[in-house]
Amino acid sequence: MQLIACPWCGPREEVEFSYGGQAHVPYPDDPGALSDEEWAHYVFFRANPKGRFAERWKHSAGCRRWFNAIRDTATYRFERVYRLDDPKPVIP
């Protein structure tokens, strides 16, 4: 089974984690000011790249904390895990 390195607990089996989709999608500063289209994009539209993707994960059956990861959606390899308050890492 694939091991995922929780930033707090270290490597654990994939079944302990749950997926949270695209990371770095902030709640709009002024939701009332959004057009219908902008609101739809905030609610329904997420990036879906083939390759590196910045995602949210949660160590549900462990420390129960959220974190972010850069993972390759074609190979499923985790390239980085980082805390929610860290900026998105730049990988060469």
Next chain:
Amino acid sequence: MSPRTPGADLPEHPDSLWRSPEPERSYDVVIVGGGGHGLATAHYLAKNHGITNVAVLEKGWLAGGNMARNTTIIRSNYLWDESSAIYEHALQLWEGLEEDLGYPILFSQRGVLNLAHTLQDVRDSVRRVEANKLNGIDAEWLEPDEVRKICPVVNTSTDIRYPVLGATYQPRAGIAKHDYVAWGFARRADEAGIDLVQDCEVTGFDTDGDRVTGVRTTRGTISAGTVALCAAGHTSVLTDMLGIRVPVQSHPLQALVSELLEPVHPTVVMSNAVHVYVSQAHKGELVMGAGVDSYNGYGQRGAFHVIERQMAAAVELFPVFARAHLLRTWGGIVDTTPDASPIVGRTPYDNVYLNCGWGTGGFKATPGIGSALAHTIAHDEPHPYVAPFTLDRFVTGALVDEHGAAAVAH
């Protein structure tokens, strides 16, 4: 059921199915993706509209995507009018498809049971049955003892983790042999003069204002009057090239087969709650599908714990399967949407049509979407069957929520 040798009634293949032409430099219509939807669209363009200056561009081999990886369940018992219209249109085409294609597709209308395991399932299922009846679709609600009569191998005892409280039943539903379906469409399209170009990946688009003028491929640039995107799990890769945002997420979806067994399972059984759906293919293998893997993935493979969980559910529901051996597992890449309904129709480019978002359930739609998309292309106007499924609905709010009837988690 009479005993028979597994595989005995499978037909022989013809010597040759289609040409393998060099692509021309220009076509009236370029279809991207040689899965079921692309091939069916090509067939109906020729058959219903006499449009044959068409190429289907496929990056791998015909039907190497989801088309020959799915569990082949065909049914039309969806909740909303919009969905039942297109899926029922498809089912009626399936009923005459073998004759239309002149090719055996082993379409077997053996019925589908969608099990209910909780009181909420029961309420939702009964509602769906009534909605189906209003739309003229064959549907019944069955109590557990009636479920057992139709499929004796289902465990209907009350002491299991998710007891069977009843099921919806659609007698006209069934299965077909997916690779033969693809080959049948491909052969007919080829006979009509349509070029099926394999090993030809679309890598970019040339645009001029709000038109796409050319399709860049690994076999050169091809100019196109109209472009239809039928790339299923890879749709976002193409729409990213065009700068169009589409609310789909690509997930691995896995399935498996057992070794060949004597006929034990006469129908199709699906369970939303435990994420398993099972039929027995013509040769005798049990075919089972799982729910999607949770993460986005383009790898055509998923995690083994998903298979393990699915097998646990299957063995609980069908104790007789406990000693069957797993022969093979595989995965496809399914394009899921927020409302579990497809996205079909216009894009911000005048001459580009989108067909995606069929997610875990687009095989059953193959002839239906093929004919409706061909009509849409030929008349440059969305066919009424696809008109509700616009990209625009995520802005207007006119969603077609089929999470209940779509039957696996996504």
